[in-house]
Amino acid sequence: MVLGAVTALLIPSAAALTTWLTLKEIAKFSTWAGWAATICLAYTALSVRSLDEAARLVIDDLKRGDVVKARAALAMIVGRDTQALDEPEIVRAAVETVAENTSDGIVAPLFFLAIGGVPAAMAYKAVNTLDSMFGYKNERYLYFGRASARLDDVANYLPARITAGLVVVSALLLGLSWKKAVNVVRRDARSQPSPNAGYPEAAYAGALGVRLGGTNVYFGRVSHKPHLGDAEQALTVGVYPKLRRLLYATSTFAVALAITGIFIVGRIPCR
Numbered sequence: 001m002v003l004g005a006v007t008a009l010l011i012p013s014a015a016a017l018t019t020w021l022t023l024k025e026i027a028k029f030s031t032w033a034g035w036a037a038t039i040c041l042a043y044t045a046l047s048v049r050s051l052d053e054a055a056r057l058v059i060d061d062l063k064r065g066d067v068v069k070a071r072a073a074l075a076m077i078v079g080r081d082t083q084a085l086d087e088p089e090i091v092r093a094a095v096e097t098v099a100e101n102t103s104d105g106i107v108a109p110l111f112f113l114a115i116g117g118v119p120a121a122m123a124y125k126a127v128n129t130l131d132s133m134f135g136y137k138n139e140r141y142l143y144f145g146r147a148s149a150r151l152d153d154v155a156n157y158l159p160a161r162i163t164a165g166l167v168v169v170s171a172l173l174l175g176l177s178w179k180k181a182v183n184v185v186r187r188d189a190r191s192q193p194s195p196n197a198g199y200p201e202a203a204y205a206g207a208l209g210v211r212l213g214g215t216n217v218y219f220g221r222v223s224h225k226p227h228l229g230d231a232e233q234a235l236t237v238g239v240y241p242k243l244r245r246l247l248y249a250t251s252t253f254a255v256a257l258a259i260t261g262i263f264i265v266g267r268i269p270c271r
Contacts (some may be wrong), residue, residue, distance in 0.1 A: 008130055008147040016123035023118060038118055045113065045121040047105035048251045052244060055094045059240045062087055081217040088235040089214075095239065096212050098247055099167075099204035100197050104128055107166065107254045108159035114261030127155050153195050160196035163250065164189065166257070167203035170249035176242065181206035184229045188213075191226040198228065205229025208242055 019041065027034030054077045061070035070090050071082040078097050085093065108128070112120040131152035164185050171178035184206030185199060192198030192213070205212045209232035213225045233239065 008127070008151050011130060012123040012126040012151075015126040016119040019122040020117075020119040041118045042113055042121065045109040045118070045125055046251075047101065048248070051098060051101050051105055052247060055098050055240070055243070058090060058094050059237050062090060062237050079218060081220065084217075087237075091235040091237065091239060092210075092212055092214070095204060095208070095210065095235070095243055096201055098243055099201040099212075102167070102204075102247060102250055103156060103160045103163040103196070103200045106251050107163045108156055110254050110258035111159045111162065111261075112155075114258040124155055127151050156196040160199040162257075163254075164199040164203040166250045166253045167200065167207055167246065169253060170246055171203075171207035174242075174245055174249055176207045176246065177209055178207060180209065180229075188226065188228045192228070193225065202228045204243070204246065207246060208239055209233040210235055210239060 023034060023037055023041070026037045054073075057073045058070050058077075061067075061073055067087060067090070070087075071085055074085070074090055074093055075082045078093050080093065082090070082093070105128075109121045109124055112124040116123075127148070130148040164181075168178050168181045168185075170176075171181050181203045185202045187202075188205075189198040189202040192201070201212050205228040209230070211227050211229045211231040213227040216223045216225065
């Protein structure tokens, strides 16, 4: 457990320090080069397009009727076992991972970029990666990964709730069920085992009119999670166009909010 705690603190700190020193040295050579490096690193911290493309591959396989290939594509982006999932469960998993990663892969990096520049965003990405690698509650990493999981929970506390708010605003502008999104967040978000994942997932579930949560299998172990939302719409491939619009609208608002935050804090990201 001690080694896990040291790892959880050391690697993000090293990521932040290395990023800061690298940008500082590049800026000494050329201010424009410093800005270019800053923009490139900030861009790599975000995963809007990769998230969309990964989910689209799953949906495209389902549209072609290739459930086996869809399961394989889904396994690349979720932690649950996918071998026995049918189409509704595959779609549910895709919606849940897009929802959760809207926070983890987009809003959270932008949040830390706004308050601490690119070094803070890189530190957050290191925290999130450690949680993905070691945070699962399996026998091998039960104790080693505990510190990484707890640190990830702390880092995502505010971003997850900001994400839920941005999803509601996006749903309003897209003509989706924004009032339902608010109600589902209030009713269901805190019911999940994770202190954070329930917020973006509940917001997406309400906005799309679908029911998320249920039974998942992780490393052969069955896990029952409370439901999020109401089954007003079936979990079919027809959900994806709305999901995609919601993803990009929420991401756009997150970028705008981050830029506003940078000006308010008065921190230039490359400094």
